[in-house]
Amino acid sequence: MFSGKLSVAVMAAAMICAATFAEARELKLASFVPPQHPMDRGAITPMVEAFNAATNGTSTIKIYPSGELGSGPVQQYKRVVTGVADIVFGIPEYTPEQFPRTTLMNLPGLFDTPDVGTTALWTHYGLFEPDFAQVKMLAFWTNSPAILITREKPVRGIADLAGMKIRVPDPAAAEMAEAWGAIPVSTPTTEAYNAMSTGVVDAVWIGPSGIGSYKLHEVGKYLVTNLPSPLATFYLAMNKDSWAALSPAEQAALEKASGRELSMAAASAFAKAGEEGLSLARKAGLEFITLDDKSTADLREKSKPVLDALAADASSKGGFDAQAILSAVSGR
Structure with a gap:
């Protein structure tokens, strides 16, 4: 009788364990x-x-x-x-x-x-x-907002962007680059290093954390900040x-x-x-260029019609008020 009860207990325990593992x-x-x-x-x-x-x-x-x-x-x-x-x-x-x-x-x-x-x-x-x-x-x-790393040419104002082939992170950035007179090139971040090292692009527009991730400090000479950049x-x-x-x-x-x-x-x-990426760029000897307020204002002025059009397009296609969303989140 004891043996039978023990067998039943063992079987019950086994069933519980099996159920537990089955549920995992x-x-x-x-x-x-x-x-x-x-x-x-x-x-x-x-x-x-x-x-x-x-x-x-x-x-x-x-x-x-x-x-x-x-x-x-x-x-x-x-x-x-x-x-x-x-x-x-x-x-x-x-x-x-x-x-x-x-x-x-x-x-x-x-x-x-x-x-x-x-x-x-x-x-x-x-x-x-x-x-x-x-x-x-x-x-x-x-x-973080994107920075611009250039291969050969320094960018100190909007005039320097004319005709420059820039790897852009997204469609909105592509339209902005065109408004600035540049030529947008859409390529994945994983291909940015080769694109810049071979001259397919003259510059890469990317978040600063991407500097280290994709070793862009090895192929760039100049790093530009204070752009009106996307994140x-x-x-x-x-x-x-x-x-x-x-x-x-x-x-x-x-x-x-x-x-x-x-x-x-x-x-x-x-x-x-991002800070680590910027540090890598400094150690690699890239020249840091911070755009002055006038240069940034020039870029914003050229960008505004593009951004307004993108918001209007989003509203018409999506059936929502894009400007209301932008105002709510930015407080502007």
């Missing part, structure tokens, strides 16, 4: 950046480590870096919506038609630092929420079904590991990476 899930996080990238170290890995530690293995997140679940940032939102990945790291500016409200934040001159930009995103998140209606938002932040937005988003499948305790753990606090940490990581 490994969530896939798709990232197109390598593990050493500032955003992996500053946002993605900290969130994953905090969640995995809090759940004691009932569910875990595994990072698939460097495009292992699909290369490049363009398809990231589609990957999370369709369930190819449970969580993705993405950049709205690569697919502006998907994020018409969010990409307004890319218009130059709105914010001076990633902390200010990220605070504005979270304070007014309701204005951007329709862009992310298909997912559960986990984190949302900005980087980029970034997000970590989760498939809604994957979110719903988590237990309440797991959802609480992920909420704690993400959200506004993680976003502000990511913004700070970008600011730090």
Whole structure:
């Protein structure tokens, strides 16, 4: 009798263990950046480590870096919506038609630092929420305004930009570069080094954190600041079904590991990476040029019709008031 009871107990314990392991899930996080990238170290890995530690293995997140679940940032939102990945790291500016409200934040001159930009995103998140209606938002932040690194020619005013081939980060920047008399060239950041070293472009317009990430200090001679520059937005988003499948305790753990606090940490990581990039450029001997107020004002004057047209176009296509969004987040 004792042996029979023991067997029943063992079987019951085994069934409980089997059920526990059956319920345990490994969530896939798709990232197109390598593990050493500032955003992996500053946002993605900290969130994953905090969640995995809090759940004691009932569910875990595994990072698939460097495009292992699909290369490049363009398809990231589609990957999370369709369930190819449970969580993705993405950049709205690569697919502006998907994020018409969010990409307004890319218009130059709105914010001076990633902390200010990220605070504005979270304070007014309701204005951007329709862009992310298909997912559960986990984190949302900005980087630093872009700087210009040139290959041979110094830029000290708008006249110096005439005819210069500039790698631009997005369509809005391309239209601005044209308004300044330059020739915009659209190329991924991963190809910026080769494009500049071979003369395909004369300059690269990029956030300062990209200097170190893409070794641009090795191929540039001049670095220009105080441009009316764009910054980029970034997000970590989760498939809604994957979110719903988590237990309440797991959802609480992920909420704690993400959200506004993680976003502000990511913004700070970008600011730090930007300073490190500028430091690399100084050590490499690049000449730093800070545009004077008149030069910056000239660029803003040339940019204004472009920016007004972009806002009007966003309003007409999206059915929302783009100028109201811009005024709310920038306080202007």
